[in-house]
Amino acid sequence: MVVWDELTRFRREAKWPEGCKVQIVGGLVAVEPPPDSAHNDTVDELQRLLYTVIPRDWGIYEALELTLSGGRGLFVPDVSVVPEKRCAADVPRLVAEVTSWSGAHHDRVEKLRAYAATGVPLYLLLDPWHSGRPTATLYGEPEGGSYRVLEMVKYGDELRLPAPFDVTVDTSLFPVG
Numbered sequence: 001m002v003v004w005d006e007l008t009r010f011r012r013e014a015k016w017p018e019g020c021k022v023q024i025v026g027g028l029v030a031v032e033p034p035p036d037s038a039h040n041d042t043v044d045e046l047q048r049l050l051y052t053v054i055p056r057d058w059g060i061y062e063a064l065e066l067t068l069s070g071g072r073g074l075f076v077p078d079v080s081v082v083p084e085k086r087c088a089a090d091v092p093r094l095v096a097e098v099t100s101w102s103g104a105h106h107d108r109v110e111k112l113r114a115y116a117a118t119g120v121p122l123y124l125l126l127d128p129w130h131s132g133r134p135t136a137t138l139y140g141e142p143e144g145g146s147y148r149v150l151e152m153v154k155y156g157d158e159l160r161l162p163a164p165f166d167v168t169v170d171t172s173l174f175p176v177g
Helices: 001-015 039-053 106-118
Strands: 021-025 030-032 060-062 066-068 073-074 079-082 094-099 121-125 136-141 145-154 160-161 167-170
Touching: 001 021, 001 039, 001 073, 021 106, 039 060, 039 073, 039 079, 039 094, 039 121, 060 121, 066 106, 073 106, 094 106, 106 121, 106 136, 106 145, 136 160
Parallel strands: 094 121
Antiparallel strands: 021 030, 021 073, 060 079, 066 073, 079 094, 121 136, 136 145, 160 167
C-alpha cells in the first residue's frame, strides 16, 4: 500500500490547475482539463431527470470522490447516485461518466472494470466521442469484475434505466461536441 499512499498524498498535496479533475486511474495520477459546456449540459440534463425519480433521502453528486476496492483507483465520476445523502461510504447505485477527448480511454476501459469490480450496480457511459457517432451505453449486473451490456443506443434514441430508477433517458437532449 506504500505506492497507493504515495499516490493519494501526491494527488492531495500537489498544486493542480483550477477546475481540473484529478483522479488515480490505472496506478497513475490522471489530470483532465475542466469540462466544456457540452459536457456540463449533458450532466445537467441527466441530473434533472434523475431527481424526478429518486427518493428524497438519496443524493446526486458531481464531485464525489470514490476510492474503489483493491486500490483500483480514486475516481471522481461525473454523476454518482448514492442511497443516502452525504454517506460517501455507500457504493453508488448508479455512476455516469461523460467521456471527454482526454479521458475517453479511462471511462471506456479502466473505470468500466473498476466500477464492476467494486459492485456498482449500474454504469452509464455517455460517449459523444465514440467513433462513428455518439452513444449511450448502460452496463449492469456486475460479476467477476465485469459488466454485461444492458443497452446501447446512439444519441437521439431513448435508453431505459431499470429499477430502482425506472425512467427513460432521452439522449436527444445531450449536446454533441
